[in-house]
Amino acid sequence: MKNVVRNIIAIAVLCAMIIAAPSVNAAHTADVYWVDASAFHVIVSSKLVNDTLVLKWPWPGNDSSPINVTFTVYNSGPAHINRVQVHIPENQTEGVLFHYLRGFVLKNNIPVVAWDTRILEKDSKGWVRLIEFYTDRSAPGYYPISNEPFNFTMELGGFIGEIELYTFTVTTIDEDGGSVEHFLYLRFDRTPPDVxxxxxxxxxNGKVNGLIVPCGNHYFNITVRAVDESGLMNYSVIIYDAIGNVVWKNESAPNWRWQANVNFTQTWQVWNLDDGNYTLNVTFFDMVGNNGTLTIPFTYVSPPRPMITLHPNSGPVGTPVTVRGVNFDAGTKVDVKVVLPPPYGEIKVANTTVKPDGTFETSFTFPETPRGYYIVNAYGVPCNKSAVFELTPLITLTPNEVIGPATIKVEATGYIEPDVIPSTSSMYLFVNDSDAIQGINLQSLMNWYINQNGTLQNIITNTTGRITECGFYWPALEPGTYNITLFMATSGSYWNQTTWVHVSNFGHSAILTVKDWTGDILDAANAAKSAAEGAKSSADAAKSSADAAKSSADAAASAANAAKGSADNATSAANAAKSSA
Incomplete structure (x- = not known):
């Protein structure tokens, strides 16, 4: 239907243009064309298309809020133009269709006071049919049009027409009475762009499977086609993730325009989206402000591609790190390297061979280096892949549990690299954020410093060559847990993948536990008492067992004696029987 309307309008415009503009003894040649349309206080969406002023439907004006439509008259002579008449569009049913309210003339956006307007005809309902802009030859300041453009504005209020093509007939009249008719066309566009x-x-099935290119990058294409009968102005193509964040977009420049009835086609590549659910929103505006929008939900599925992961991906110096890779070429070699700050640069930490299924696994111990974020590169085939490891600070206290006064050994790694090395007298030792033990350890703390690798060292080692550990004296304090903070009160930098990031100072903490020694002694005494009581019980049980054994032996002896007596009696009886016999 839209194409049918478009064709009818095009035929109407063509027919109107084929009709020769009548000329009556004209001694001038003038160009007449639309400039724009604007409301009294707001801009009305409009655009000139093929000598036609196109406005957004519905007609936005009324008598209390009229619309200004402006056309230009340019006279190339030789006769001067001093009158311009405009026939307002009308039909046989409603009469005049636009309610003319007033008119005025501008040159370079300045009113031309020598020009005025008058009404020549009205229809039966009182709406103006024919108006005339004129400059009076007998009046002071007479100013006809000659080799320069003048803008003529008509203030239009109500409108009773439909969506069709309207013709304003403009007649330019020169000082000699010669006239030329010109035709200006106006129509409405209420259809959005086709997109x-x-x-x-x-x-x-709602899924877009990405395409892969060498080195593991992946993409898909979006091709957009749009067309509109009044032309296009401005577009946006935006992809949102599942929670509404913009992950990709392409928008036209503010002054972008595209001609009417001509397809605009553009293809964009969208690279390396994460797997997940997305929404594509495409919006085009036509020349009068109608917008055509398409919203397409889809799920993106990336193709298999090489990648590596670190397990864990953070930890202190000395952390065992496992590097796992997938989708590499089977049987190829992989070198794993860590990018350290200057002067070390990239160092090799592991190597391995890719398995037949395209996977590999290898491990390394993270080297001594300042706090920061470090790139771990896996050099393999078909491409090299990277991951980031966060090196975190660590303080180790030995021992970390005490009963009374003690000397505590301190080891610290993963601090920032100080601006000045060695920077002694810059280390502070806090207990639960207080300086309670700073004074008694001041002499020791003055020898401590952080080296270029972010590791705690003792200046005595440097000056004497004797390896000296860092330690502090811990007095007898109440049982409990204490937060021991080693604070570096000097500026330095941490490493962020490829560059240093400067900070003013740095501190980190560890826990020291003071145990209740009275409780330990009481526990030991109770344990000894329990052991003694257990031993006594065991002895008593052994004595009881011995007594029972003796009783059993005595009973056995009595039984034996009784048996012997019975045997003796039997022998005596036998002897008596023998004597009798």
Whole structure:
């Protein structure tokens, strides 16, 4: 239907243009064309298309809020133009269709006071049919049009027409009475731009499968086609993630325009989206402000591609790090390197061979270096991949549990690199954020400093060559846990993948536990008492067992004696029987 309306309008414009503009003894040649349309206080969406002023439907004006439509008359002579008449569009049913309110003339946006307007005809309902702009030859300041443009504005209020093509007939009249008719066309556009979107690869069951290129990058294409009968002005193509964040967009420049009835087609590549659910929103505005929008939800599935992961991906100096890779070429070699700050640069820390299934796994111990974020590179085939490891600070106290006064050994790694090395007298030792033990350890703390690798060292080692550990004296304090903070009160930098980031100071903490020694002694005494009581019980049990054994032996002896007596009696009886016999 839209194409039918468009064709009818085009035919109407063509027919109107074919009709020769009548000329009556004209001694001038003038160009007449639309300039723009604007309301009294707001801009009305409009655009000139093929000598036609196109406005957004519905007509935005009324008698209390009229619309200004402006056309230009340019006279190339030789006769001067001193009158311009305008026939307002009308039909046989309603009469005049636009309610003319007033008119005025401008040159270089300045009113031309020598020009005025008058009404020549009205229709039956009182609406103006024909108006005339004129400059009076007998009046002071007479100013006809000659080799320069004048703008003529008509203030239009109500409108009773439909959506169709309207013709304003403009007649320019020169000082000799010669006249030329010109035709200005106005129509409305209420249809939004036609917009089509094509994905490559195509969406299948709501999914877009990405395409892979060497080195593991992946992408898909979005092709957009748009067209409108009044032309296009401005577009946006935006992809939102599942929570509404913009992850990709392409927008036209503010002054971008595209001609009417001509397809605009553009293809964009969208690179390296994460797997997940997305929404594509495509919006085009036509020349009068109608917008055509397409919203397409889709799920992106990236193709298999090389990648590495670190396990863990953070930790202190000395952390065992496992590097795992997938989708590498089977049987190829992989070198793992860590990018350290200058002067070390990139160092090799591990190597391995890719398994038949395209995976590999290797491990290394993270080297001594300042706090920061470090790039771990896996050099392999078909490409090299990277991951980031966060090196965190660590303080080790030995021992970390005490009962009374003690000497505590301190080891610290992963601090920032100081601006000045060695920077002694810059280390502070806080207990629960207080300086309670700073004074008694001041002499020791003056020898401590952080080296270029972010590691705590003792200046005595440097000056004497004798390896000296850092330690502090811990007095007898109440049982409990204490937060021991080693604070570096000097500026320095931490490493952020490829560059240093400067900070003013740095501190880190560890826990020291003071145990209750009275409780330990009481526990030991109770344990000894329990052991003694257990031993006594065991002895008593052994004595009882011995007594029982003796009783059993005595009973056995009595039984034996009784048996012997019975045997003796039997022998005596036998002897008596023998004597009798």
């Amino acid at each position: 089509e979107v094509t994905f490559t690869p195509a969406i299948v």
